[in-house]
Amino acid sequence: MSTQGTIKRYTLLIEKINFGTYPPFKELKDFLEEHGFSISPRTLQRDIEQIRGEFGVEIVYNRGRNGYYIDKENSINMDSFIKFLEIVGTGEIIAESLREGKEVLDFISFESEGSLRGIENLRTLVLAVKNKRKVSFTHENYWKGTKKQVVICPYHLKEYQSRWYVFGSLDGTNTFRTFGLDRITELKTLAVKFKPETKPNPTRFFDEVVGLTYSGTKVEEVHIRIYPPQDKYVQSLPLHSTQKVIKTDKEGIEVTLNVRLNHELVQKILTLGDSAKVLKPKALVENMVEILDGMRGMYN
Numbered sequence: 001m002s003t004q005g006t007i008k009r010y011t012l013l014i015e016k017i018n019f020g021t022y023p024p025f026k027e028l029k030d031f032l033e034e035h036g037f038s039i040s041p042r043t044l045q046r047d048i049e050q051i052r053g054e055f056g057v058e059i060v061y062n063r064g065r066n067g068y069y070i071d072k073e074n075s076i077n078m079d080s081f082i083k084f085l086e087i088v089g090t091g092e093i094i095a096e097s098l099r100e101g102k103e104v105l106d107f108i109s110f111e112s113e114g115s116l117r118g119i120e121n122l123r124t125l126v127l128a129v130k131n132k133r134k135v136s137f138t139h140e141n142y143w144k145g146t147k148k149q150v151v152i153c154p155y156h157l158k159e160y161q162s163r164w165y166v167f168g169s170l171d172g173t174n175t176f177r178t179f180g181l182d183r184i185t186e187l188k189t190l191a192v193k194f195k196p197e198t199k200p201n202p203t204r205f206f207d208e209v210v211g212l213t214y215s216g217t218k219v220e221e222v223h224i225r226i227y228p229p230q231d232k233y234v235q236s237l238p239l240h241s242t243q244k245v246i247k248t249d250k251e252g253i254e255v256t257l258n259v260r261l262n263h264e265l266v267q268k269i270l271t272l273g274d275s276a277k278v279l280k281p282k283a284l285v286e287n288m289v290e291i292l293d294g295m296r297g298m299y300n
Contacts, residue, residue: 022067211264
């Protein structure tokens with residue numbers, strides 16, 4: 001079976017088990033068959049073991065409930081895993097389409113070639129994070145127009161708006177920074193290992209933010225009124241994983257986010273234009289008013 005088929009099976013299994021009803025083995029097999037995958041019990045068992053062993057999603061059998069569940073405390077980030085499956089599945093779809101003829105590329109558009117800059121460093125950094133090895137590189141600061149040699153303990157890799165970033169602590173300090181791969185050159189993996197900080201776990205910083213800026217503010221409950229037609233888009237593509245719809249009426253929806261206030265959150269709200277209105281907290285409302293007043297002044 002194609003990689004695309006395998007990825008689709010993995011996605012369906014995660015979807016079924018993650019629902020929280022402790023499905024037994026036969027129910028999982030029947031669920032896959034309903035979606036066009038007629039596989040042997042041995043293949044299903046191998047899928048479960050692959051998801052657990054290769055991807056770190058702890059699918060556990062509960063004898064008392066006679067079914068399976070996902071041990072989320074001991075699993076990798078589920079959102080990241082599902083996103084990974086989507087990326088791999090998309091790549092396989094395109095690859096299979098190209099086998100039908102290279103003219104298929106005439107029907108496909110990509111955002112820009114700039115988003116791929118620095119992607120060649122991704123594998124080196126993944127291995128450095130996995131093996132807890134320090135790395136050195138030259139980093140270009142776009143704001144200051146300067147270049148600087150940097151040594152970091154890499155903890156995490158993050159994709160945001162089609163660009164990749166490495167997150168880590170500056171060597172010899174507890175100061176954490178995020179560096180865009182598109183601004184990194186002369187990357188080297190050093191022989192020196194490091195012991196990662198775990199309390200608090202720095203890799204969880206991004207769970208509480210939109211984008212990349214994670215420090216300097218506390219987690220707050222943000223209320224936003226979304227008007228049509230953007231309300232449908234925001235429901236299908238949430239502003240953040242904590243998004244909840246708390247009110248629906250003819251004027252649209254009201255959502256809440258539990259996040260740290262930062263630049264990327266403001267930018268994301270601004271992309272909704274006059275279809276979004278921040279209701280609280282007060283500091284964010286005042287920030288939005290200040291930005292909009294400044295923008296209005298630019299055009300007067």
